[in-house]
Amino acid sequence: MKLFFYFIFIPNIIFSQSISDLKTRFDTYLNFNGSLNQSVSFTEKSVSIKNAGKSDFTVYEGEQEILTTLLKTKKTSEFITIYNWKKNNRLSKKQIDSLAKTISQVTYLSSTSLQGKRIAIDPGHFAGNMTDAKVEQKFIDFSPYSSNLLKDTIRFNEGTLTYQTATILKHKLEEQGAIVMVTRPQQNYTAFQITYDTWFVKRKKIVLDSLVKTNSMDSKRYAVLMKLPKQKLFWEFFRDFELGERARLINEFKPDATVIIHYNVDEKNTDWVNPTTKNYTMTFIGGGMTADNFSKTINKIHFLRLLLSDQLNQSEKLASLTVNQFNKELHIPIAQKHDADYLRDNCLKTPSSGVFCRNLALCRMINSPLVYGEALYQDNMKECNQLCKNDYEINNQKVPKRIYETAMCYYQALSAYFSKP
């Protein structure tokens, strides 16, 4: 029988970090190539977010604990009220106490196993067939007629692979007593729990109408979007809108950790006729923010949560365990910064090999430690041959063996992550 220890979360006994600890976190993960130098300033006893040279919001020494707890337990929209109320004022003891009272008591389960752990899984994209995969532009379709490297046609889509990986991982985690949520309920479904086709036919008008009604969209954009065909609307609106829903579902679930599953391609293989010889594995976490991210208050709040909490440090740990599993078990070399343009131009390298800070919407919005995995290149010669055949059976489902192996890497990384006290 396993023993669990419960304790009530009292903010000021959990940790105490100095402003210089925050500066280290800022330099390590958040400040992309010095881009935030004008937007954030540190003194020995405070850190401020700036707007046109003036301080917009300041965190003073002694306020980190209460603000961190509020950032982790409140919805981002709720924290906007606190942000606009506090501004640069120093919180009094009385104010800290009354803010503490608004926090619902959080009970943490501190066992060192997967038992009772809440794990969110986001299988990237949604297409479960080639027609929808063409809307998302997330498929491999190599033909021996156009490629002299192939004997057979190779055809599959990323949305199916990520969903299969998520299903296997969910099953494995639940066997160990974890509580698991998956953002998409079935293959070919979006995070809105319906297919994109159904959303386009039945939900599009209702959603766009309500955005106009709440002043979140102007009538000009509304008119443009209403006329767009399915694929154009996906790129123009639905893609980002659905990512917001994924983050909302995950944050509502209050996970202990989140796994975002993707499969990569060689960015330079742009003619999409031949497989590539390249294959790299990598993982992303949040951070790597730039000054233009600060144009919206909501992003300043995401920044504050990432700065004040230890989520980035925890994400680095989880991501490092994951990418090392990919490397060891799938035998794929770990990507270095120079191996892809987006790693060189858009990402901040962390001290852990193969873990990069990248300011992707989900990496920024999700309120938990996370790993955004890009296990392998689907268009790699060897991989694409393995990914197009369902040669492995698990839980009465036939999948490519490679997908099973990838799911096990995530599983082993999560087990190791939670086994450390």
Ligand SMILES: [Zn+2]
């Ligand atoms: Zn992807």
